[in-house]
Amino acid sequence: MAASLEFRFHPRIADIPSGTWNALVDNASPFLKHEFLLALESSGSVSARTGWQPHHLLVLRGHKAVAALPLYIKDHSYGEYVFDWSWADAYRQNGRRYYPKLLSAIPFTPSYATRLLIAPDEDFAVVAKAMSMAVIEEAKRLSMSSWHVLFPTKAESELLATQGAHQRIATQFHWFNRAYTSFEHYLESFNSRKRKNLRKERRAVQEADIQFERYSGEQISESMWKVFYQFYQNTYHVRGQQAYLSLSFFTTLGETLPEHLLLVLALHEGQPIAAALSLRDENKLYGRYWGCQQEYQFLHFETCYYQGIEFCIENALQSFDSGAQGEHKIQRGFEPITTYSNHWIADPQFDVAIANYLEEERDYIHQYRDQASTMLPFKAP
Numbered sequence: 001m002a003a004s005l006e007f008r009f010h011p012r013i014a015d016i017p018s019g020t021w022n023a024l025v026d027n028a029s030p031f032l033k034h035e036f037l038l039a040l041e042s043s044g045s046v047s048a049r050t051g052w053q054p055h056h057l058l059v060l061r062g063h064k065a066v067a068a069l070p071l072y073i074k075d076h077s078y079g080e081y082v083f084d085w086s087w088a089d090a091y092r093q094n095g096r097r098y099y100p101k102l103l104s105a106i107p108f109t110p111s112y113a114t115r116l117l118i119a120p121d122e123d124f125a126v127v128a129k130a131m132s133m134a135v136i137e138e139a140k141r142l143s144m145s146s147w148h149v150l151f152p153t154k155a156e157s158e159l160l161a162t163q164g165a166h167q168r169i170a171t172q173f174h175w176f177n178r179a180y181t182s183f184e185h186y187l188e189s190f191n192s193r194k195r196k197n198l199r200k201e202r203r204a205v206q207e208a209d210i211q212f213e214r215y216s217g218e219q220i221s222e223s224m225w226k227v228f229y230q231f232y233q234n235t236y237h238v239r240g241q242q243a244y245l246s247l248s249f250f251t252t253l254g255e256t257l258p259e260h261l262l263l264v265l266a267l268h269e270g271q272p273i274a275a276a277l278s279l280r281d282e283n284k285l286y287g288r289y290w291g292c293q294q295e296y297q298f299l300h301f302e303t304c305y306y307q308g309i310e311f312c313i314e315n316a317l318q319s320f321d322s323g324a325q326g327e328h329k330i331q332r333g334f335e336p337i338t339t340y341s342n343h344w345i346a347d348p349q350f351d352v353a354i355a356n357y358l359e360e361e362r363d364y365i366h367q368y369r370d371q372a373s374t375m376l377p378f379k380a381p
Helices: 018-025 034-042 085-093 124-141 154-161 183-187 192-207 222-237 247-256 299-314 327-332 348-373
Strands: 005-010 052-054 056-061 064-069 072-074 101-104 146-150 166-176 210-216 261-268 271-280 284-292 319-321 335-345
Touching: 005 124, 018 034, 018 064, 034 247, 056 124, 064 124, 085 348, 101 124, 124 146, 124 154, 146 154, 154 166, 154 335, 166 299, 166 327, 166 348, 183 192, 183 299, 192 299, 192 327, 210 299, 222 247, 222 261, 222 271, 222 284, 261 299, 271 299, 284 299, 299 319, 299 327, 335 348
Parallel strands: 101 146, 284 319
Antiparallel strands: 005 056, 052 072, 056 064, 072 101, 146 335, 166 319, 166 335, 210 261, 261 271, 271 284
């Protein structure tokens, strides 16, 4: 069956009809939708100039699209959240070229979800293996050093590992809704000391006379977008960096994916002082972008975490993916989970070296996750 497949690579997501792409995405993730990827490209946030050259794969059987894969040619490793800078350094020290490389990921988005978008009436394993072979051949044709798949599902990662793309694991912290009826009901699952600490944090924000408002995508006005973007830029400017994403990217999302957006505004004396923008689907909230005008104690935790948890409880969402890293999330009830990536390396010597490195790293990651689990605030069962 794989022999009848045709593999086409596209330099723009706009070259693929949105209906064709989204039919393969189904409900996998809002970040995989054609509208999200198009907003990245049309806004200029993702382009050859920014080091993200689109090279998306569409798989056809006859005239029917049966699979797709977001794909980029990268000449750096910024905005990926799976760190391979040391690999690039090793290549350079040995007189080799690590960039460009092929990357299957959602730019600037460390959120796990299906990466191999395969029609449900297809044999997943057969098509996935054929796609892997096609991308590897394309990597060789383009003289790429490697191909990386970031934040796939566990099942996808295990399949890719059988195709020579080494599995790498990492840890994130996610919140899970165990049929909570209110934030206080959630806090009842905490031990007394941690429950007291969290209430103290929320009370400090209230006593600072800070109020919160939540807006869906349809309710976000042009002036709100400008205020949010100013705050978002501030998070980069204080570190002497430029923001990855442009204002037009966000406003385009507001126009094309409003049902997936949640904006939390923090106000003091009636004026916005901080904001957090999340995306959502039917089951999950994805905390992504934040910024503030002025720092207040515990303001970040309230705006980015506690407001999101309340929203999940009120809307019966099952989980809250608050982004990469952040051990400070543990004591607030975000539980360690394992995330995956896969890495095909063209150079045989580096392939062996990186495989050995990942094997050693895996033991450390397992130990780290186990240790993080002991730090959760919940009552002993």
